[in-house]
Amino acid sequence: MSAQPSLARLRLHAALDRLAVTFAGLTARSDEHNCVCHWGDAEELALLKTADTELDPDLLWRTWDAPDWTDHASVLRRILPQFARTLVGGPVAPWQAEAGRSFARGRWQRWPAEQAGAVREFLHAWWADTLTDPSPAVPVPDVLVVITEASAAVGPWLGVWKTLTGPPADAHLAALVEQWEWELIGGQLPWSGWDNEEEIRTELTAWLVRNAPARLRAHGAPPKLLNRIRLLGLPCADRWEDPGWDGRPY
Structure with a gap:
């Protein structure tokens, strides 16, 4: 018989579900754009303006890592449920600081209370789960870097x-x-x-x-x-x- 999930793991699952509900239906701005040469093509950009569509791992990485969106907050809200699941699944090294800074660039603490609360709970739930897991998917130092950069x-x-x-x-x-x-x-x-x-x-x-x-x-x-x-x-x-x-x- 498999072991029952810990309370910390159940909390993390609930936090991920909350992100999915809170940010469902959101997209990047209709006029959002980025460099075709360095980021991606028009078809990939169109996916960011289509709600609730999974991005392939490479496109997801290029999206959260790009520092030059016109409205980074809207782009981050669009990808956040998938981004959070990807972070939790690991690994995040060697990009842990950059992942945290993607949150910071979105200035999530200034979002509407429901959205900011969902992000805050995710970060806290991920941290608690990591500290109480003997073999977490993402090592404690890496998670600490992400959440420290995300929250400054x-x-x-x-x-x-x-x-x-x-x-x-x-x-x-x-x-x-x-x-x-x-x-x-x-x-x-x-x-x-x-x-x-x-x-x-x-x-x-x-x-x-x-x-x-x-x-x-x-x-x-x-x-x-x-x-x-x-x-x-x-x-x-x-x-x-x-x-x-x-x-x-x-």
């Missing part, structure tokens, strides 16, 4: 993570630290941010310094990883002089 904030997502302790959330935390510690110790955000890059890096680093040590020790993380978190808590200039620094050049 990292604090709300770290706040959710703080409330979810124990496995698998702590295992995901160890994996994220192992993947990102090199850039963070060097004073860099682990991805190319679009807005508030320094603010996001500072907040992420401070959160890890406060919250990661106890959780990583409980998870059984190796001393080397705990030392990297300790180094993160030092001013940048002091990290290179610390006895625990391994001498690797940046």
Whole structure:
């Protein structure tokens, strides 16, 4: 007998269904256009002006990735249900930051309340499902990049993570630290941010310094990883002089 879906997974399914209902029947503007040479042809453009028609994966990618729509918000609303399903199915690397910025370009927080609420719930439901899944389709660091860029904030997502302790959330935390510690110790955000890059890096680093040590020790993380978190808590200039620094050049 197959295991029953978790509450987080049921919430995600409901959020995807809500997107499908909320954005059903919407299209790009009738006068929307893009470069034939670099984006696509007239037949493909016509699909964006036809409601509720699935796009092939390549056309979907070119559509959300294009930065030069006349009305990006309308284009995003047209593709959003399919776009969200594609993100959840993974993988999103190496385009996770660009995927998040597509949401940001659409300024979804300014949409009518019903639409903005549906997007917000999707992002939160996806994050909660990812943190509670031992083997998510999209790794936690990639999802965090998407939702941070989509919302121009990292604090709300770290706040959710703080409330979810124990496995698998702590295992995901160890994996994220192992993947990102090199850039963070060097004073860099682990991805190319679009807005508030320094603010996001500072907040992420401070959160890890406060919250990661106890959780990583409980998870059984190796001393080397705990030392990297300790180094993160030092001013940048002091990290290179610390006895625990391994001498690797940046």
